[in-house]
Amino acid sequence: MSPTLEQMRAAQTALEAPLFAGLPGDVEVSFEFFPPKNESMAESLWQSVQTLAPLGPRFVSVTYGAGGTTRQRTHDAVIRIERDTDIPVAAHLTCIEASREEVDAIARDYWAHGVRHIVALRGDPPQAGTRYTPHADGYANAAELVAGLKAIAAFDISVAAYPETHPDSPDLAADLDNLKRKLDAGANRAITQFFFEPDCFFRFRDAAAGAGIDAEIVPGIMPVLSFASVERMSGLCGTAIPAWMADLFTGLDERPAARQLVSATIAAELCRKLYAGGVRQFHFYTLNRAELSYAICHMLGLRPKEMP
Template identity: 70%
Template sequence: MTIAPATGAPALFENVAGDIAVSFEFFPPKTEKMEQTLWESIQTLAPLGPRFVSVTYGAGGSTRERTHNTVARIARETSLSAAAHLTCVQATKAEIDDIARAYWDAGVRHIVALRGDMPTLGDPFEAHPEGYANAAELVAGLKKIAPFEISVAAYPECHPDSRNRAADLDNLWRKIDAGADRAITQFFFSPECFFRFRDQAAAMGIDAEIVPGILPVSNVAQTRKFAGACGANIPDWMDRLFEGLDDLPAARQLVAATVAAEMCGRLYQGGVRHFHFYTLNRAELSYAICHLLGLRPPKAQDSPAQPQEQAA
Protein backbone atom coordinates (compact mmCIF):
# COMPACT_ATOMS: atom_id res chain seq x y z
CA MET A 1 0.00 0.00 0.00
CA THR A 2 1.34 3.40 -0.93
CA ILE A 3 0.95 6.15 1.66
CA ALA A 4 0.60 9.62 0.22
CA PRO A 5 2.92 12.25 1.65
CA ALA A 6 1.39 14.61 4.18
CA THR A 7 0.38 17.98 2.82
CA GLY A 8 -1.31 21.10 4.11
CA ALA A 9 -0.77 23.12 7.27
CA PRO A 10 2.04 22.23 9.67
CA ALA A 11 1.29 20.30 12.82
CA LEU A 12 0.09 22.44 15.71
CA PHE A 13 3.40 22.51 17.57
CA GLU A 14 5.70 21.99 14.60
CA ASN A 15 6.94 25.57 14.37
CA VAL A 16 7.02 26.66 18.00
CA ALA A 17 10.31 28.31 18.84
CA GLY A 18 10.14 28.66 22.60
CA ASP A 19 9.87 32.42 22.09
CA ILE A 20 7.17 32.86 24.71
CA ALA A 21 7.02 34.58 28.07
CA VAL A 22 4.87 33.19 30.84
CA SER A 23 3.56 34.07 34.27
CA PHE A 24 1.88 31.89 36.87
CA GLU A 25 -0.88 32.53 39.39
CA PHE A 26 -1.17 30.85 42.79
CA PHE A 27 -3.52 31.17 45.75
CA PRO A 28 -2.44 31.45 49.41
CA PRO A 29 -2.46 28.05 51.16
CA LYS A 30 -4.78 27.30 54.08
CA THR A 31 -2.93 24.35 55.59
CA GLU A 32 0.62 23.12 56.04
CA LYS A 33 0.06 20.41 53.43
CA MET A 34 -1.29 22.95 50.93
CA GLU A 35 1.71 25.17 51.62
CA GLN A 36 4.05 22.29 50.83
CA THR A 37 2.20 21.67 47.54
CA LEU A 38 2.42 25.36 46.67
CA TRP A 39 6.17 25.55 47.23
CA GLU A 40 6.79 22.35 45.33
CA SER A 41 4.87 23.88 42.41
CA ILE A 42 6.81 27.13 42.62
CA GLN A 43 10.09 25.21 42.57
CA THR A 44 8.94 23.17 39.56
CA LEU A 45 7.84 26.19 37.52
CA ALA A 46 10.56 28.64 38.54
CA PRO A 47 13.22 27.24 36.13
CA LEU A 48 10.96 28.29 33.23
CA GLY A 49 11.87 31.89 34.06
CA PRO A 50 8.42 33.44 34.50
CA ARG A 51 8.09 37.18 34.14
CA PHE A 52 6.30 37.13 37.48
CA VAL A 53 4.22 34.93 39.74
CA SER A 54 1.09 36.33 41.37
CA VAL A 55 -0.84 35.43 44.51
CA THR A 56 -4.60 35.89 44.69
CA TYR A 57 -6.61 37.86 47.23
CA GLY A 58 -9.80 36.24 48.54
CA ALA A 59 -13.28 37.73 48.15
CA GLY A 60 -13.77 40.60 50.53
CA GLY A 61 -10.11 40.52 51.50
CA SER A 62 -10.62 37.19 53.24
CA THR A 63 -7.04 36.03 52.59
CA ARG A 64 -5.33 39.37 53.19
CA GLU A 65 -2.78 38.14 55.73
CA ARG A 66 -2.09 34.83 53.97
CA THR A 67 -1.70 36.59 50.63
CA HIS A 68 0.77 39.07 52.13
CA ASN A 69 2.77 36.32 53.86
CA THR A 70 2.98 34.22 50.68
CA VAL A 71 4.01 37.13 48.48
CA ALA A 72 6.54 38.36 51.03
CA ARG A 73 8.06 34.88 51.29
CA ILE A 74 8.41 34.59 47.52
CA ALA A 75 10.07 38.01 47.40
CA ARG A 76 12.32 37.15 50.35
CA GLU A 77 13.35 33.58 49.57
CA THR A 78 13.44 33.40 45.77
CA SER A 79 14.65 35.42 42.82
CA LEU A 80 11.18 35.41 41.27
CA SER A 81 9.27 38.64 40.74
CA ALA A 82 6.23 38.37 43.01
CA ALA A 83 2.97 40.19 42.26
CA ALA A 84 0.31 40.68 44.93
CA HIS A 85 -3.39 40.83 44.11
CA LEU A 86 -5.20 43.72 45.79
CA THR A 87 -8.92 44.58 45.70
CA CYS A 88 -11.21 47.44 46.67
CA VAL A 89 -13.72 45.38 48.66
CA GLN A 90 -14.68 46.27 52.23
CA ALA A 91 -11.67 48.47 52.92
CA THR A 92 -11.02 52.19 53.13
CA LYS A 93 -8.53 53.94 50.90
CA ALA A 94 -6.28 54.37 53.93
CA GLU A 95 -6.33 50.63 54.68
CA ILE A 96 -5.57 49.69 51.09
CA ASP A 97 -2.83 52.31 50.87
CA ASP A 98 -1.23 50.90 54.03
CA ILE A 99 -1.27 47.40 52.52
CA ALA A 100 0.35 48.72 49.33
CA ARG A 101 3.09 50.50 51.32
CA ALA A 102 3.74 47.29 53.26
CA TYR A 103 4.19 45.43 49.98
CA TRP A 104 6.61 48.05 48.70
CA ASP A 105 8.59 47.87 51.95
CA ALA A 106 8.70 44.06 51.56
CA GLY A 107 10.27 44.43 48.12
CA VAL A 108 7.11 43.77 46.11
CA ARG A 109 7.01 46.00 43.03
CA HIS A 110 4.07 44.53 41.12
CA ILE A 111 0.36 44.69 42.03
CA VAL A 112 -2.55 43.00 40.28
CA ALA A 113 -5.22 45.64 40.91
CA LEU A 114 -8.80 44.38 40.92
CA ARG A 115 -12.22 45.67 41.93
CA GLY A 116 -12.87 42.34 43.64
CA ASP A 117 -15.96 40.38 44.64
CA MET A 118 -18.12 40.58 47.74
CA PRO A 119 -17.63 37.86 50.39
CA THR A 120 -20.99 36.25 49.57
CA LEU A 121 -21.02 34.89 46.02
CA GLY A 122 -23.65 36.62 43.92
CA ASP A 123 -23.99 39.74 46.07
CA PRO A 124 -23.70 42.92 43.99
CA PHE A 125 -20.53 44.92 44.47
CA GLU A 126 -20.78 47.78 46.93
CA ALA A 127 -17.91 50.20 47.25
CA HIS A 128 -16.83 51.12 50.76
CA PRO A 129 -17.99 54.71 51.44
CA GLU A 130 -14.40 55.68 52.19
CA GLY A 131 -12.81 53.26 49.73
CA TYR A 132 -11.86 53.06 46.09
CA ALA A 133 -14.98 52.78 43.94
CA ASN A 134 -13.46 50.61 41.21
CA ALA A 135 -10.24 49.20 39.80
CA ALA A 136 -9.44 52.36 37.81
CA GLU A 137 -9.48 54.42 41.01
CA LEU A 138 -7.35 51.76 42.72
CA VAL A 139 -4.76 51.90 39.93
CA ALA A 140 -4.56 55.69 40.18
CA GLY A 141 -4.23 55.48 43.96
CA LEU A 142 -1.44 52.90 43.79
CA LYS A 143 0.51 55.02 41.32
CA LYS A 144 0.43 57.90 43.83
CA ILE A 145 1.98 55.66 46.51
CA ALA A 146 4.88 54.21 44.53
CA PRO A 147 5.88 53.42 40.93
CA PHE A 148 4.34 49.95 41.04
CA GLU A 149 4.09 47.80 37.94
CA ILE A 150 0.34 47.19 37.70
CA SER A 151 -1.67 44.49 35.97
CA VAL A 152 -5.46 44.62 35.73
CA ALA A 153 -8.19 42.21 34.66
CA ALA A 154 -9.89 41.97 31.27
CA TYR A 155 -12.94 39.93 30.28
CA PRO A 156 -13.06 38.46 26.75
CA GLU A 157 -16.67 37.41 27.29
CA CYS A 158 -17.71 40.57 29.18
CA HIS A 159 -17.83 40.96 32.95
CA PRO A 160 -21.22 39.93 34.40
CA ASP A 161 -21.68 43.40 35.93
CA SER A 162 -21.08 45.27 32.67
CA ARG A 163 -24.08 46.58 30.77
CA ASN A 164 -22.62 45.49 27.45
CA ARG A 165 -19.37 44.92 25.60
CA ALA A 166 -18.84 48.65 24.92
CA ALA A 167 -19.13 49.47 28.63
CA ASP A 168 -16.78 46.65 29.50
CA LEU A 169 -14.13 47.84 27.06
CA ASP A 170 -14.56 51.41 28.28
CA ASN A 171 -13.85 50.19 31.82
CA LEU A 172 -10.67 48.50 30.61
CA TRP A 173 -9.62 51.70 28.83
CA ARG A 174 -10.07 53.69 32.06
CA LYS A 175 -7.88 51.23 33.99
CA ILE A 176 -5.12 51.49 31.40
CA ASP A 177 -5.49 55.27 31.27
CA ALA A 178 -5.11 55.39 35.05
CA GLY A 179 -1.67 53.82 34.74
CA ALA A 180 -2.00 50.04 34.40
CA ASP A 181 0.83 48.41 32.45
CA ARG A 182 -1.05 45.38 31.12
CA ALA A 183 -4.32 43.50 31.23
CA ILE A 184 -4.59 39.79 32.02
CA THR A 185 -7.76 38.16 30.75
CA GLN A 186 -10.13 35.94 32.63
CA PHE A 187 -9.98 32.36 31.39
CA PHE A 188 -11.78 31.35 28.19
CA PHE A 189 -11.99 28.24 26.03
CA SER A 190 -12.03 29.58 22.48
CA PRO A 191 -9.03 31.21 20.78
CA GLU A 192 -11.43 33.16 18.58
CA CYS A 193 -12.93 34.68 21.71
CA PHE A 194 -9.54 36.10 22.68
CA PHE A 195 -8.66 37.29 19.18
CA ARG A 196 -12.00 39.07 18.83
CA PHE A 197 -11.55 40.79 22.19
CA ARG A 198 -7.97 41.80 21.40
CA ASP A 199 -9.05 43.34 18.09
CA GLN A 200 -11.95 45.22 19.72
CA ALA A 201 -9.62 46.62 22.38
CA ALA A 202 -7.13 47.75 19.73
CA ALA A 203 -9.92 49.41 17.76
CA MET A 204 -10.76 51.45 20.88
CA GLY A 205 -7.18 52.66 21.10
CA ILE A 206 -6.12 50.37 23.94
CA ASP A 207 -2.46 49.76 23.15
CA ALA A 208 -1.37 48.10 26.40
CA GLU A 209 -0.37 44.45 26.43
CA ILE A 210 -3.31 42.04 26.76
CA VAL A 211 -2.23 38.64 28.08
CA PRO A 212 -4.53 35.61 27.75
CA GLY A 213 -5.28 33.88 31.04
CA ILE A 214 -5.16 30.09 30.67
CA LEU A 215 -6.96 27.70 33.03
CA PRO A 216 -6.09 24.04 32.36
CA VAL A 217 -9.32 22.30 33.42
CA SER A 218 -9.31 18.93 35.15
CA ASN A 219 -12.47 19.46 37.21
CA VAL A 220 -15.40 20.79 35.19
CA ALA A 221 -17.70 21.20 38.19
CA GLN A 222 -15.12 23.35 39.98
CA THR A 223 -14.52 25.36 36.83
CA ARG A 224 -18.25 26.06 36.48
CA LYS A 225 -18.17 27.73 39.90
CA PHE A 226 -15.29 29.93 38.78
CA ALA A 227 -17.01 30.70 35.49
CA GLY A 228 -20.25 31.77 37.14
CA ALA A 229 -18.46 34.57 38.95
CA CYS A 230 -16.62 35.96 35.92
CA GLY A 231 -18.92 35.44 32.94
CA ALA A 232 -16.82 32.78 31.20
CA ASN A 233 -18.58 30.24 29.01
CA ILE A 234 -17.81 26.53 29.36
CA PRO A 235 -18.76 24.72 26.15
CA ASP A 236 -20.92 21.61 26.31
CA TRP A 237 -18.25 19.54 24.59
CA MET A 238 -15.98 19.98 27.58
CA ASP A 239 -18.47 18.16 29.81
CA ARG A 240 -18.53 15.29 27.33
CA LEU A 241 -14.74 15.06 27.28
CA PHE A 242 -14.57 14.54 31.04
CA GLU A 243 -17.53 12.14 31.33
CA GLY A 244 -16.63 8.90 33.11
CA LEU A 245 -13.25 10.13 34.36
CA ASP A 246 -14.17 10.91 37.97
CA ASP A 247 -12.18 7.97 39.28
CA LEU A 248 -9.36 8.23 36.73
CA PRO A 249 -7.26 11.25 37.76
CA ALA A 250 -4.39 10.46 35.39
CA ALA A 251 -6.79 10.31 32.44
CA ARG A 252 -8.38 13.59 33.53
CA GLN A 253 -4.95 15.20 33.61
CA LEU A 254 -4.21 13.96 30.11
CA VAL A 255 -7.50 15.27 28.72
CA ALA A 256 -7.04 18.59 30.50
CA ALA A 257 -3.53 19.02 29.13
CA THR A 258 -4.69 18.15 25.61
CA VAL A 259 -7.54 20.69 25.62
CA ALA A 260 -5.47 23.54 27.08
CA ALA A 261 -2.42 22.79 24.94
CA GLU A 262 -4.44 22.82 21.72
CA MET A 263 -5.91 26.21 22.59
CA CYS A 264 -2.49 27.62 23.48
CA GLY A 265 -1.09 26.23 20.23
CA ARG A 266 -3.78 28.03 18.27
CA LEU A 267 -3.17 31.23 20.22
CA TYR A 268 0.52 30.91 19.38
CA GLN A 269 -0.31 30.48 15.70
CA GLY A 270 -2.33 33.70 16.00
CA GLY A 271 0.69 35.64 17.24
CA VAL A 272 0.33 35.35 21.01
CA ARG A 273 3.67 35.13 22.79
CA HIS A 274 2.72 35.93 26.39
CA PHE A 275 0.63 33.54 28.51
CA HIS A 276 -0.63 33.70 32.10
CA PHE A 277 -1.50 30.38 33.73
CA TYR A 278 -4.02 29.91 36.52
CA THR A 279 -2.22 27.00 38.15
CA LEU A 280 -4.54 26.27 41.11
CA ASN A 281 -1.23 25.63 42.90
CA ARG A 282 -0.40 22.60 40.73
CA ALA A 283 2.55 22.68 38.36
CA GLU A 284 2.13 19.69 36.05
CA LEU A 285 -0.40 20.96 33.50
CA SER A 286 1.10 24.41 33.13
CA TYR A 287 4.60 22.99 32.84
CA ALA A 288 3.51 20.51 30.16
CA ILE A 289 1.86 23.22 28.06
CA CYS A 290 4.91 25.47 28.31
CA HIS A 291 7.04 22.51 27.21
CA LEU A 292 4.83 21.93 24.17
CA LEU A 293 5.23 25.60 23.26
CA GLY A 294 8.98 25.14 23.25
CA LEU A 295 9.84 26.77 26.57
CA ARG A 296 12.72 25.03 28.34
CA PRO A 297 14.71 25.75 31.49
CA PRO A 298 18.35 26.74 30.99
CA LYS A 299 20.54 23.66 30.80
CA ALA A 300 22.53 24.48 33.92
CA GLN A 301 20.74 26.53 36.52
CA ASP A 302 20.02 26.33 40.20
CA SER A 303 16.30 26.72 40.79
CA PRO A 304 15.62 30.42 41.50
CA ALA A 305 12.87 29.29 43.85
CA GLN A 306 15.26 27.40 46.14
CA PRO A 307 15.10 29.01 49.59
CA GLN A 308 18.29 30.81 50.51
CA GLU A 309 20.39 29.37 53.31
CA GLN A 310 20.07 31.30 56.53
CA ALA A 311 23.15 32.14 58.56
CA ALA A 312 23.33 30.31 61.87
Protein backbone atom coordinates in the same frame (compact mmCIF):
# COMPACT_ATOMS: atom_id res chain seq x y z
CA MET B 1 -7.06 44.01 13.27
CA SER B 2 -5.60 42.11 10.31
CA PRO B 3 -2.79 39.63 10.97
CA THR B 4 0.71 40.61 9.87
CA LEU B 5 2.71 38.60 7.37
CA GLU B 6 4.88 37.31 10.22
CA GLN B 7 1.79 36.18 12.15
CA MET B 8 0.39 34.44 9.07
CA ARG B 9 3.67 32.58 8.61
CA ALA B 10 3.67 31.57 12.27
CA ALA B 11 0.09 30.35 11.91
CA GLN B 12 0.99 28.30 8.83
CA THR B 13 3.96 26.75 10.66
CA ALA B 14 1.84 25.91 13.69
CA LEU B 15 -0.88 24.31 11.60
CA GLU B 16 1.43 22.35 9.30
CA ALA B 17 3.92 21.06 11.87
CA PRO B 18 3.25 17.79 13.69
CA LEU B 19 1.51 18.86 16.88
CA PHE B 20 3.91 21.22 18.70
CA ALA B 21 7.08 20.36 16.78
CA GLY B 22 9.32 23.26 15.87
CA LEU B 23 7.96 25.87 18.25
CA PRO B 24 11.02 27.94 19.21
CA GLY B 25 9.98 28.65 22.80
CA ASP B 26 9.77 32.38 22.13
CA VAL B 27 6.95 32.85 24.64
CA GLU B 28 6.78 34.55 28.01
CA VAL B 29 4.71 33.03 30.78
CA SER B 30 3.43 33.93 34.23
CA PHE B 31 1.74 31.81 36.86
CA GLU B 32 -0.99 32.50 39.38
CA PHE B 33 -1.36 30.80 42.77
CA PHE B 34 -3.88 31.08 45.58
CA PRO B 35 -2.82 31.52 49.23
CA PRO B 36 -2.64 28.31 51.27
CA LYS B 37 -5.15 27.55 54.03
CA ASN B 38 -2.80 25.44 56.16
CA GLU B 39 0.80 24.25 56.46
CA SER B 40 0.27 21.29 54.13
CA MET B 41 -1.14 23.55 51.41
CA ALA B 42 1.66 26.04 52.03
CA GLU B 43 4.19 23.33 51.27
CA SER B 44 2.26 22.33 48.13
CA LEU B 45 2.29 25.95 46.96
CA TRP B 46 6.02 26.22 47.61
CA GLN B 47 6.72 23.02 45.67
CA SER B 48 4.66 24.37 42.75
CA VAL B 49 6.66 27.61 42.75
CA GLN B 50 9.92 25.65 42.74
CA THR B 51 8.71 23.37 39.94
CA LEU B 52 7.80 26.27 37.66
CA ALA B 53 10.70 28.59 38.56
CA PRO B 54 13.18 26.99 36.09
CA LEU B 55 10.90 28.04 33.20
CA GLY B 56 11.87 31.65 33.90
CA PRO B 57 8.41 33.20 34.38
CA ARG B 58 7.97 36.92 33.94
CA PHE B 59 6.31 36.86 37.35
CA VAL B 60 4.15 34.76 39.63
CA SER B 61 1.14 36.18 41.44
CA VAL B 62 -0.82 35.28 44.55
CA THR B 63 -4.57 35.90 44.67
CA TYR B 64 -6.66 37.72 47.25
CA GLY B 65 -9.86 36.20 48.63
CA ALA B 66 -13.28 37.81 48.36
CA GLY B 67 -13.67 40.44 51.03
CA GLY B 68 -9.96 40.34 51.80
CA THR B 69 -10.46 37.02 53.61
CA THR B 70 -6.98 35.78 52.66
CA ARG B 71 -5.19 39.09 53.18
CA GLN B 72 -2.56 37.85 55.64
CA ARG B 73 -2.01 34.53 53.89
CA THR B 74 -1.61 36.32 50.57
CA HIS B 75 0.89 38.68 52.17
CA ASP B 76 2.88 35.83 53.74
CA ALA B 77 3.07 33.86 50.47
CA VAL B 78 4.10 36.93 48.47
CA ILE B 79 6.81 37.91 50.93
CA ARG B 80 8.23 34.38 51.02
CA ILE B 81 8.48 34.22 47.24
CA GLU B 82 10.08 37.67 47.14
CA ARG B 83 12.53 36.77 49.91
CA ASP B 84 13.48 33.21 48.96
CA THR B 85 13.43 33.15 45.14
CA ASP B 86 14.64 35.21 42.20
CA ILE B 87 11.20 35.23 40.59
CA PRO B 88 9.43 38.60 40.33
CA VAL B 89 6.26 38.31 42.41
CA ALA B 90 2.97 40.18 42.10
CA ALA B 91 0.51 40.65 44.95
CA HIS B 92 -3.21 40.81 44.24
CA LEU B 93 -4.95 43.75 45.90
CA THR B 94 -8.66 44.59 45.86
CA CYS B 95 -11.03 47.37 46.90
CA ILE B 96 -13.33 45.09 48.87
CA GLU B 97 -14.11 45.82 52.54
CA ALA B 98 -11.10 48.07 53.16
CA SER B 99 -10.61 51.81 53.42
CA ARG B 100 -8.14 53.69 51.23
CA GLU B 101 -5.86 54.03 54.24
CA GLU B 102 -5.87 50.25 54.80
CA VAL B 103 -5.20 49.48 51.15
CA ASP B 104 -2.49 52.13 50.94
CA ALA B 105 -0.80 50.72 54.05
CA ILE B 106 -0.73 47.23 52.50
CA ALA B 107 0.74 48.63 49.28
CA ARG B 108 3.44 50.56 51.15
CA ASP B 109 4.32 47.44 53.11
CA TYR B 110 4.71 45.46 49.89
CA TRP B 111 6.96 48.16 48.44
CA ALA B 112 9.07 48.15 51.60
CA HIS B 113 9.52 44.38 51.23
CA GLY B 114 10.70 44.75 47.63
CA VAL B 115 7.44 43.81 45.87
CA ARG B 116 7.12 45.99 42.78
CA HIS B 117 4.16 44.43 40.97
CA ILE B 118 0.49 44.62 41.98
CA VAL B 119 -2.50 42.95 40.32
CA ALA B 120 -5.11 45.64 41.02
CA LEU B 121 -8.72 44.41 41.06
CA ARG B 122 -12.08 45.72 42.14
CA GLY B 123 -12.74 42.37 43.77
CA ASP B 124 -15.78 40.18 44.26
CA PRO B 125 -18.36 40.64 47.02
CA PRO B 126 -17.77 38.43 50.08
CA GLN B 127 -21.16 36.78 49.56
CA ALA B 128 -21.60 35.14 46.15
CA GLY B 129 -24.64 36.41 44.29
CA THR B 130 -24.70 39.82 45.99
CA ARG B 131 -23.96 43.08 44.21
CA TYR B 132 -20.70 44.93 44.67
CA THR B 133 -20.91 47.85 47.08
CA PRO B 134 -17.89 50.13 47.48
CA HIS B 135 -16.51 50.70 50.97
CA ALA B 136 -17.63 54.09 52.26
CA ASP B 137 -14.01 55.23 52.72
CA GLY B 138 -12.45 52.98 50.11
CA TYR B 139 -11.54 52.96 46.45
CA ALA B 140 -14.73 52.76 44.43
CA ASN B 141 -13.32 50.67 41.60
CA ALA B 142 -10.14 49.28 40.05
CA ALA B 143 -9.38 52.47 38.10
CA GLU B 144 -9.32 54.45 41.35
CA LEU B 145 -7.18 51.75 42.95
CA VAL B 146 -4.66 51.90 40.10
CA ALA B 147 -4.40 55.69 40.41
CA GLY B 148 -3.97 55.38 44.18
CA LEU B 149 -1.19 52.81 43.81
CA LYS B 150 0.64 54.93 41.27
CA ALA B 151 0.47 57.86 43.72
CA ILE B 152 2.21 55.70 46.34
CA ALA B 153 5.06 54.30 44.25
CA ALA B 154 6.08 53.34 40.73
CA PHE B 155 4.38 49.95 40.86
CA ASP B 156 4.13 47.73 37.79
CA ILE B 157 0.37 47.15 37.67
CA SER B 158 -1.71 44.47 35.98
CA VAL B 159 -5.50 44.64 35.77
CA ALA B 160 -8.27 42.28 34.71
CA ALA B 161 -9.98 42.05 31.32
CA TYR B 162 -13.06 40.03 30.36
CA PRO B 163 -13.23 38.59 26.82
CA GLU B 164 -16.86 37.55 27.45
CA THR B 165 -17.76 40.76 29.35
CA HIS B 166 -17.79 41.20 33.11
CA PRO B 167 -21.10 40.03 34.67
CA ASP B 168 -21.71 43.55 36.05
CA SER B 169 -21.17 45.27 32.68
CA PRO B 170 -24.20 46.05 30.52
CA ASP B 171 -22.32 45.34 27.29
CA LEU B 172 -18.89 44.98 25.69
CA ALA B 173 -18.55 48.70 24.97
CA ALA B 174 -19.03 49.56 28.64
CA ASP B 175 -16.59 46.84 29.63
CA LEU B 176 -13.93 48.13 27.24
CA ASP B 177 -14.51 51.68 28.50
CA ASN B 178 -13.84 50.45 32.03
CA LEU B 179 -10.68 48.65 30.91
CA LYS B 180 -9.46 51.80 29.18
CA ARG B 181 -10.00 53.82 32.38
CA LYS B 182 -7.83 51.37 34.31
CA LEU B 183 -5.06 51.55 31.73
CA ASP B 184 -5.30 55.34 31.47
CA ALA B 185 -4.98 55.50 35.27
CA GLY B 186 -1.56 53.88 34.98
CA ALA B 187 -1.96 50.10 34.60
CA ASN B 188 0.73 48.48 32.45
CA ARG B 189 -1.16 45.47 31.10
CA ALA B 190 -4.39 43.52 31.27
CA ILE B 191 -4.72 39.80 32.03
CA THR B 192 -7.91 38.16 30.85
CA GLN B 193 -10.36 35.98 32.66
CA PHE B 194 -10.06 32.37 31.48
CA PHE B 195 -11.83 31.28 28.29
CA PHE B 196 -11.88 28.13 26.18
CA GLU B 197 -12.17 29.20 22.53
CA PRO B 198 -9.31 31.06 20.77
CA ASP B 199 -11.71 33.18 18.71
CA CYS B 200 -13.09 34.54 21.99
CA PHE B 201 -9.71 36.12 22.72
CA PHE B 202 -9.08 37.28 19.15
CA ARG B 203 -12.46 39.03 18.95
CA PHE B 204 -11.79 40.76 22.26
CA ARG B 205 -8.28 41.79 21.22
CA ASP B 206 -9.63 43.30 18.01
CA ALA B 207 -12.45 45.08 19.86
CA ALA B 208 -9.96 46.49 22.35
CA ALA B 209 -7.76 47.79 19.55
CA GLY B 210 -10.83 49.33 17.94
CA ALA B 211 -11.58 51.10 21.23
CA GLY B 212 -8.13 52.68 21.23
CA ILE B 213 -6.52 50.26 23.69
CA ASP B 214 -2.94 49.48 22.73
CA ALA B 215 -1.64 48.04 26.00
CA GLU B 216 -0.56 44.42 26.30
CA ILE B 217 -3.48 42.03 26.78
CA VAL B 218 -2.37 38.65 28.12
CA PRO B 219 -4.69 35.63 27.78
CA GLY B 220 -5.45 33.83 31.03
CA ILE B 221 -5.32 30.04 30.64
CA MET B 222 -7.17 27.70 33.02
CA PRO B 223 -6.12 24.03 32.80
CA VAL B 224 -9.09 22.01 34.07
CA LEU B 225 -8.36 20.15 37.31
CA SER B 226 -12.02 19.53 38.07
CA PHE B 227 -14.72 20.01 35.47
CA ALA B 228 -17.35 20.59 38.17
CA SER B 229 -15.22 23.38 39.65
CA VAL B 230 -14.75 24.98 36.25
CA GLU B 231 -18.50 24.86 35.66
CA ARG B 232 -19.03 26.65 38.99
CA MET B 233 -16.37 29.30 38.31
CA SER B 234 -17.59 29.82 34.76
CA GLY B 235 -21.10 30.44 36.04
CA LEU B 236 -19.81 33.16 38.38
CA CYS B 237 -17.73 35.00 35.79
CA GLY B 238 -19.77 34.42 32.64
CA THR B 239 -17.33 32.16 30.79
CA ALA B 240 -18.92 29.94 28.15
CA ILE B 241 -18.07 26.24 28.25
CA PRO B 242 -18.21 24.65 24.77
CA ALA B 243 -20.37 21.56 24.43
CA TRP B 244 -17.44 19.61 22.98
CA MET B 245 -15.44 20.30 26.11
CA ALA B 246 -18.12 19.01 28.45
CA ASP B 247 -18.32 15.86 26.34
CA LEU B 248 -14.55 15.28 26.58
CA PHE B 249 -14.67 15.26 30.38
CA THR B 250 -17.70 13.00 30.63
CA GLY B 251 -16.84 9.76 32.42
CA LEU B 252 -13.54 10.98 33.89
CA ASP B 253 -14.69 11.86 37.40
CA GLU B 254 -13.13 8.71 38.83
CA ARG B 255 -10.08 8.75 36.55
CA PRO B 256 -7.94 11.72 37.66
CA ALA B 257 -4.85 10.70 35.68
CA ALA B 258 -6.84 10.43 32.44
CA ARG B 259 -8.62 13.69 33.26
CA GLN B 260 -5.27 15.42 33.67
CA LEU B 261 -4.08 14.19 30.27
CA VAL B 262 -7.27 15.44 28.61
CA SER B 263 -6.97 18.77 30.42
CA ALA B 264 -3.37 19.31 29.34
CA THR B 265 -4.25 18.47 25.75
CA ILE B 266 -7.18 20.92 25.64
CA ALA B 267 -5.23 23.79 27.22
CA ALA B 268 -2.14 23.19 25.11
CA GLU B 269 -4.19 23.17 21.91
CA LEU B 270 -5.81 26.45 22.95
CA CYS B 271 -2.35 27.94 23.51
CA ARG B 272 -1.12 26.59 20.17
CA LYS B 273 -3.97 28.31 18.34
CA LEU B 274 -3.37 31.54 20.27
CA TYR B 275 0.31 31.30 19.37
CA ALA B 276 -0.65 30.87 15.70
CA GLY B 277 -2.60 34.13 16.05
CA GLY B 278 0.43 36.05 17.26
CA VAL B 279 0.16 35.61 21.04
CA ARG B 280 3.51 35.34 22.81
CA GLN B 281 2.52 35.96 26.45
CA PHE B 282 0.45 33.53 28.52
CA HIS B 283 -0.78 33.67 32.11
CA PHE B 284 -1.64 30.33 33.72
CA TYR B 285 -4.15 29.90 36.54
CA THR B 286 -2.33 26.99 38.19
CA LEU B 287 -4.68 26.34 41.14
CA ASN B 288 -1.41 25.52 42.95
CA ARG B 289 -0.83 22.45 40.79
CA ALA B 290 2.31 22.87 38.73
CA GLU B 291 2.48 19.82 36.47
CA LEU B 292 -0.29 20.76 34.04
CA SER B 293 1.10 24.25 33.46
CA TYR B 294 4.64 22.87 33.19
CA ALA B 295 3.54 20.34 30.55
CA ILE B 296 1.77 23.00 28.49
CA CYS B 297 4.77 25.32 28.63
CA HIS B 298 7.01 22.42 27.56
CA MET B 299 4.81 21.82 24.52
CA LEU B 300 5.04 25.53 23.69
CA GLY B 301 8.80 25.11 23.46
CA LEU B 302 9.87 26.43 26.86
CA ARG B 303 12.75 24.61 28.52
CA PRO B 304 14.30 25.05 31.96
CA LYS B 305 16.71 27.95 32.23
CA GLU B 306 19.91 27.95 34.22
CA MET B 307 19.17 29.16 37.71
CA PRO B 308 21.55 31.75 39.22
